Amino acid sequence: MLKVLVLFILFIPYLSGDDKVEVYATKMDTKDNVVKAYGEVIVVYKESHLSAQRAVYDRNSGELELFGNIRATQGSDIKLLGDYAKLNIANKERTFKPFYMSEQTSNVWLSGSKSYAKDDNIEITSGVMSGCNPSNPLWKMEFTSSEYNTNTMWLSLYNARLYIYDIPVFYTPYFGYSLDTTRRTGVLPPIFGYSNNEGFYYEQSLFIAEQNWWDLELKPQIRNQRGSGIYSTFRFVDSKVSKGSLVTGYFKEKENYFLENNLANETHYGFNFNYDNSDFINEWFSAKLKGQSGIYVDINDMNDVEYINLSTSDTTLTSTATQVISRINIFYNNDTDYFGAYFKYYKDLTQESNEKTIQNLPSFQYHSYLSTLLKEHLLYNLDVKTNNYSRSVGKSAIQTDINIPITLQASLFDEYINISYKSYLYAQHTGFKGEEEIPTSDEYNNGLYARNSHSLSVSSQLTRAYDKFTHVVDFGSQYIVGGTETRDGYYEDQKDYCSQNIHKSEDICEFYNISDIEENLNLFFSQYVYSDDGQQIIYHRLSQNISYEDANGGVGELENELEYKITDSINFYNNMFYNYNERDVSKNFNKMSFHGYGFNIALSHMYKNSFLPGATKTNYMTSSLKYDYNKHYSYNFRYDYDLQEDYKKSMEIGFLYKKRCWDFGLRYVENNRPILDQNGVSDSIYDRYIYLTIALKPIMSSDNRSSDFVYRIPDSSEGN
Structure with missing residues (x-):
């Protein structure tokens, strides 16, 4: 010592x-x-x-x-x-x-014949890098020279050769990779694929993050038999309370592919701008207002649905609805009042022109929150909303709604019985503008509609605790009756015609959204069962409406809703409507799920029938299954089927094998996606893919599917 x-x-x-x-x-x-x-x-x-x-x-x-x-x-x-x-x-x-380095966070090691380091930089000569066991690595990268910065944790390899075991599979003159999760500029792992129809697919992303408050991802892609394009995503955080993103894309079809597939457009382009600020008034105008203000922007535009389909190699990850909505929501809110302004723009991807689509630009709303009088026995509030419905071709309108509900409530018999009386004051005014696409004799006179209606509710809630659970029952009734009403102009002219369901879709009835108040009685019953630790086991609700009107008198649809947690692993949900007049179920949704023992299973079915002439039924089934056999093997299956139209919407089956330094998986996917042809007709293409996943960890990941190799199986319609 x-x-x-x-x-x-x-x-x-x-x-x-x-x-x-x-x-x-x-x-x-x-x-x-x-x-x-x-x-x-x-x-x-x-x-x-x-x-x-x-x-x-x-x-x-x-x-x-x-x-x-x-x-x-x-x-x-x-x-x-x-x-x-x-x-x-x-x-x-x-x-x-010689030199050997092991980085514990990322589980990456490097070995070289010699290293020289000064300050934070390490230079390595003639070596090997891998994330596997050093004794017998499944994959490795050999390089002639390398540089590593211990501060930024950025690794650069020169003349890198990728080996699977001892088999060379890839060469690149430069490969850069970050050994931590810090955002930084660099090249992301490429995505490869092959389609008999579109040819070889290659996407190489470049990630640019020069400052902490923004980053930019560029994703150029090549489909050698179809065309090429580029998509980009710009993300930014401009303050502590706001953030946004801008996504743009452009794809140019090759002429042969464009003509052979009868596509509507030879180029596909679009953008999405998203922005969210949760305190914009105080931030932008240096105000000191109490309460909350916010602005939300989601603007979308594209020339056709192929812009969405081409944004990724995996079409199962894209949402291809036939209508795209752009919106801007602005609001200010305090303890007593709410002010809002909303802008909505709709684009129908099944139409060549959007000039006939009704837009809501803008909509203004004022809401006065609930106020009380007489020791909270009297409650009232106010809601006013104005909508500007406009379009280039066809009639437009400005429509204003006013709602004033007034409630008188009390409890009787030591709060065993709750009673309430509510009076609804409602008015709507519609002012028309613009001209009809085709002049008609239909009357588009400005109009005013006003009415009041009443409801009387009686209810009770009972609770009882048992040794292992608690039971709560809530039941009662609500009687609703219309009062006086007044109408003129448009509402008087179209009262009899537009109140009939068969005319709802006609041009003259587009702005007629008045529903008559029927004298009816609503009976409701609900019950809850809670375990001794507070977990909900059963939720059950029944609702029955009884109408006393002569024209449509009778018993309305019976609604039954049930959620039952059968065990800790099994859950069941049902929501059903029964129509007595048709003696049939008008809506029935069921979902069963299981989670446990490595399984995650969900099965659901939706059926809906409005019973209106010409209306299409909904009859749809979805199912999914995932099984984790152990920490290495997992299997998945998904199947969606439209029972009404009798066609398969989508299907997927596959497995994934995970090890410490690599993942291997195989998936077979079928997907039905929409397109727009040269005639302006909405059509669909049924794609079939094989996804091969090879993720060399940690430089690749199987979670975001950037390590997938895609092969599109040719359809019989393609001549193969």
């Missing part, structure tokens, strides 16, 4: 400040200006700790040399190995021969 202390004292005078080196050893010799240490030598330099069999320190040159079984740690994540190391303290240089 005395020798160790003496050696430590001898080294200190020749080192100063932050460059201080502490050396510990069990034996030492000193001759001239050279100090030799033997035995278990330990060196502490800044955040590095080194151990070796012997060490030599030259006081003249300031160089410290280490020999034999060198082990080093730098910080908490980097470990180094070698047989020879030299530290030049004055020049802050370090040399290892």
Whole structure:
């Protein structure tokens, strides 16, 4: 112990400040200006700790040399190995021969014949990199030279050759990769694919993040038999309360593909702008308003649906609705009032022109929150909303709605019975503008409609606790009756015609949205069962409407809703409507799910029938299954089928095998996606794909499917 202390004292005078080196050893010799240490030598330099069999320190040159079984740690994540190391303290240089480094956070190791380091940079000569077991790595990258920055954790390999076991599969003159999750500029892993119809698919993303508040992702793609294009995503955070993104894309079809597939457009382009600010009034105008303000922007535009289909190699990840909505929502809210302005623009992707589509630009709303009088026995509020419905071709209108509900409530018999009376005051005014597409004799006179209606509710809620669960029952009735009403202009002219369901879709009835208040009685019953730890086991609700009107008198649809947590793993949900007049179910949705023992299963079915002439039924089934056999193997299956139209919407089956340093998977996918042809007719294409996943971790990931190789199976219609 005395020798160790003496050696430590001898080294200190020749080192100063932050460059201080502490050396510990069990034996030492000193001759001239050279100090030799033997035995278990330990060196502490800044955040590095080194151990070796012997060490030599030259006081003249300031160089410290280490020999034999060198082990080093730098910080908490980097470990180094070698047989020879030299530290030049004055020049802050370090040399290892041979060199081995293990980065613990990313599980990546590097091995080279020699390394030279100065400050935060390490240069490695002729080596290997991998994320697998060093003794027999499944994959590795050999390189002629490499650079690694211990501060930014960015690794650059030059003349890199990728090997699967000992088989060379890929070469690149440069490969850069970050060993941490910090956003930085770089090239992302490429995506490959092949389609008999579209040819070879290649997408290479470039990620640019030069500043903390924004980043840009460029995704050029090539489909060698179809065409090429580029998509980009720009993301930004402009304040603590706001963020946004801009997605753009452009794709140019090759002439042969365009003509053979009878597409509507030879080029496909579009954009999406999204922005969210949760306190824009105070931030933009330096105000100090109490309450909350917000602005939400979601603007979309594209020339056809192929812009969406071409945005990714996996069409199952895209949403291809026939209508695209752009919106801007602005609001200010405090304890008593709410002010809102909404802008909605609709684009029908099944139509060549959007000039006949009704837009809502803008809509204004004022809402006065619930106020009370008479010790909270009297409640009232106000809601006013104005909609500007406009379009280039056809009639437009400005429509204003006013709602004033007034409630008188009380509890009786020690709160066993709750009663309430509510009066609804409602008015709507419509002012028309523009001309009909084809002049008609229909009357579009400005109109005013006003009415009041009444409801009386009686209800009760009972709760009882048992040993292992608690039962809550809520039941009651609500009687609704219309009061007086007045109407003129449009509402008087079209009262009899537009109130009939068969005319709802006609032009003259587009703005007639008045529903008569029928005298009716609504009976409702609900019950809850909670476990002793507060978890909901059963939720059950029944609702029955009884109408007393002569024209449509009778019993309305019976609604039954049930959610039952059968076990900790099994859950069942049902929502059903029964129509007595049709003696049939008008809506029935069922979903059963199971989670446990490695399984995650969901099965659902939706049936809906409005019983209106010409209306299409909805009869749709979805199912999914995922099974994690163990930590390595997982299997998945998905099947969606339209029972009404008798066609398969989508299907997927596959597996994924995961290891520490690599994943391998195979998926077969079928997907029905919409297109627009040259005649402006909406059509669909049924795609069949095989996805091969090979993820070399950590430089690739199977979670975001960037490691997928895609092969599109030719359809019989393609002549194959």
